[in-house]
Amino acid sequence: MQKKYADIIVDISHEKLDRTFQYEIPGELSEQAVIGAAVEIPFGNGNRMIKGYIVGLSDKPEIEAYRIKKIADIKPEGVKVESQMIKLAGWIKENYGSTMNQALRTVVPMKEKVKAKEKRCIMLLADEEEAHRLKAQYEKKHSTAKLRLLEALIENKTISYETAARDLKVSATVIKAFETENIAEVISENVYRNPVRERDQDQYDIELNAEQKFVVEAIMDDYDKGIHKTCLIHGITGSGKTEVYMELIDRVLKKGKQAIVLIPEIALTYQTVMRFCQRFGNRVSIINSRLSKGEKYDQILRAERGEIDVIIGPRSALFTPFRNLGLIVIDEEHEATYKSETIPKYHARETAIKRAELAGATVVLGSATPSVDAYYRAQKGEYRLFEINARTNEAELPEVYTVDLREELKSGNRSILSRKLRELMEDRLRKKEQIILFINRRGYAGFVSCRSCGHVMKCPHCDVSLSEHRNGKLVCHYCGHEEPSVKKCPGCGSSYIGGFRAGTQQIEDVVKKEYPDARVLRMDMDTTREKDGHEKILSAFAEGKADVLVGTQMIVKGHDFPNVTLVGVLAADLSLHSNDYHAGERTFQLLTQAAGRAGRGGKAGEVVIQTYSPDNYSVTAAAKHDYASFYREEIAYRSLMGYPPVSNILAVLVSSKNNEKAAETAEYLKQMIIRDFAGERLRVIGPADESISRVNDFYKKVIYIKNEDYTLLTRVKDNLEKYADEGDLGREVYVHFDFNPMNSY
Structure with a gap:
């Protein structure tokens, strides 16, 4: 053997x-x-x-x-x-x-050696009689520093070392003398670096409505029976999904368990954490990339020692070392940020389900716009689906206007702001209500469209937009198809064809010029670089210190601003025509999420969507808040083209500093796949250059393999790994893998 x-x-x-x-x-x-x-x-x-x-x-x-x-x-x-x-x-x-x-x-969480944070206190040892004797002695000898320290200790018994040094101006020598003479003792204790600022805990008294209660009771009924089926909560924007999460967590915590809450971006942390702290107090903490090493280290220690019960954070928070994990909540589960872009390229949703299986825990997914993948699995019965169709406090969904930018151009308006949006902005500024202007740059990859008729240059083989490259070519990043750039629209002959160049800075400038009295805040990667940058901007807007908030997708997810009654979506087409098969899904999600920011308080909300494609199903469904009709169209398209979740895709990524070697290896691997899996009906596409074909002097190629059977694709991956391990590929070439990539290469 x-x-x-x-x-x-x-x-x-x-x-x-x-x-x-x-x-x-x-x-x-x-x-x-x-x-x-x-x-x-x-x-x-x-x-x-x-x-x-x-x-x-x-x-x-x-x-x-x-x-x-x-x-x-x-x-x-x-x-x-x-x-x-x-x-x-x-x-x-x-x-x-x-x-x-x-x-x-x-x-495994990082356990780099970080020096523990110490808190030092000075405690009085001398009894009352001795202390007053010493006080008289110091007064007589004019020992002013000793006198200041002793008087503070007589009054408070214990003071912090920092107070003695900073406020009382007492030197370390004086403190040491008190220790030597047994007048006082310096006590040191380790304290945690806590990234959650302590605030007064308000009384939590929110009552769930009938729909929310039904979801909680149904999930907990299964939980109590030991049934840990993944649940998907599809609740419209403003329907109170967070309240459902908190009630579920409360029930699980009372059973001696712990909970992980995943959120898609650091931008959501501030408001989310404050709501959780209000309910669960100091048993809540956060982990994210903006914490210092010391703060991260301390949160991992607190989790391991059972000193916190709820951790909130992005994808990496999934690996918090809780010993009694009972629940994993993934809020805004549709977000692409749940997929890792570094090796290993895991998806947090699937990985959370596996972690829950190992721990005997339940996973709850939530979104107003569920990912097509999750909804498909719910429709097949793999997940349990719950629907919440009413907003809390009986608030109405906002009215949505779709503006055809082709008509704006014909009427002579070449501004970033349409006539309808300007009219509503003037009205809101007059009423002292707030406005969000959202520029949809998500997935923008240099697609080319006509401003006169809306025509988009697409790949004839893959039905995704072609990307404009600096060499004067339009390229498909799935199959490598190329064609020359165009100067005139092949649809209508107009010369108004090209890429889109506007950004948040330009929009901010336009708003300030048109409305000089309006207070404008901008939120994008540039304005949020510093620590707590997101919190400062969101807090200022929430406190009414600005009338208009301009930003990218980070401003339209999960935030609750009761005084926002108008949302303007600028350039909806940027994500609609990004060069991968998620384009329609991402557009629908972003437009719906953006629309959901309006009218969340007692006042009615309105939304203006500006687009060159007003008849596209993603835009029309988002305008009507109609997920079902969007899903029907999208899943039909995915089925026709063999895209996930109906099928699966394995991307084989080849890189080398030698372009010829990279190309030879990619072609070799393709032939090995075709040879070794001849009877398996795999669809092999490529190899082609990646969209950015050279990074840090590495040339990058990609092969796409499609098949319904995920297990078969893992066998393909295992087979290719063996070729790499056996050295057949040579040391100059690197091979990596990505299953069901969220972006095209």
Whole structure:
């Protein structure tokens, strides 16, 4: 019988991830030896028994077989969090394509050594009689520094070291003298760096409506029966999904469990965290990329020690090391930011479902505009679907106007602002109500369209827009199709054809010029670079310090501004004609989310959508708040073209500093796929240059493979990994993988 070997790490703290030790698996333990299993092994020269975890399995010994020690025992770990996380890393490696090391670095929170933050206090030791004797002595000798310190200690018994040094101007020498003479003692304690600023906790007294209660009771009924089916809440904008999440979390916390709440962007953290803090107090914390190393380190420690029960953050918060995880909520689940753009290119939704499976927890997805993937699975019965169709406080959905920019051009209006939008802006400024102007630059990739008739230059093979390159060509980033750039519209002959160039800065300038008395705030990547940049802008707008907020997609997601009664969507077509198959879906989502910012208070809201494609199904469905009609059109298109979720796509990414080598390797891999999977009806597209074909002197090629069977695509990935491991590709070439990419390459 062939011997089996296990790669074992003896400590899953970050510094040790690079070092594994190979052990032989005894025959009687072979069935229990799986990735993530906790083992006992003889370690070091003295063969002392220590604990480790299996992170890899192999048939090949790395050194002479007789020198390899045997695993002593495999421990049944149950729901031990370390085992769960290693199993999760193994699952990510298999399903998304990466090394185990890359997967572990993603899943195991960073534990870089960070100096603990200390709080020092000075405590009076002398009794009252002794203290007053010393006070008289210091007064007599004019020892003013000692007198100031002693008087403060007599009054307060304990004062902070910082107060003594900063406010009382007492030197370290004086404090040391008090310690030497046993007058006082300096006490040090470690304190957490807390990224959530402590605020007075308001009384939480929100009552759920009938629809919200139904969703909560149905999910918890399953939960109590041990049924942990993934749930999708499709609730219109302003329907109170966050209140449902909080009630579910409250119920789970009362069972001694913990909860993770994923949000799509840092911009949502401020308002979301404040609502959770109002209900759950100091048992809530956050993790995101803008925290310092010390703040991140402390939140991981607090989670491991059970000192917090709820963590809120973007994708990476999914890997918080809670030991009693009961619930994972993914708010705005449709967002593309839930898909990692670095290796491993995992999707947080699928990964959350796997983590919940390992922990015995439930996943709740929520969105006003569910992803086509999630809604498709709900329609098939894989997820349990809930609908919330009414806004809280009986607020009405806003009225939406669609403005045809082709008609604006014909009438002589070449401004970024349409006549209808100007009219409504003047009205709102007069009434002292607030306005959001949203420029839809999401997915913009240099598509070319006609401002006279709306015609867009598209690929004849893939039904996505062609991208304008500087070499004077229009290129498809799926199949590599090229054609010359055009000077006149092939549809109507107009010379008004080209790309779109306006940004938030230009819009801000236009608004200030047209309405010089209006107070304007701009929110984009430039204005939010500093720490707390999002919070400062959103707080100022919420407090009424500005009349108009101009920004990109970060301003239209999840925010609640009761005084906003007008939203203007500028250039809806930028995402409608981005060069990948998600274009219609993203446009519908962004327009619906943007419209949802208007009329959330007691006042009626209005929305103006400016577009060159007013008849496109994504635009018309968003204007009517009609997800069902959008989904019917979109899923028919995906079925026809073989796009996810009806089918699956594997992108094979090849890069090299040698362009010829990259091209040769990509073609070689394509031929290997065709040869090794000849009977599997795979559709192989490419290889083609990526949209940015050269980055840091690396030339980049892509092959797309389509098939309904995800497992078959993972077999293709495994096969190609073997070619890479065996050195057939050469050391000059790198091969990576992306399953169901959220953006075209």
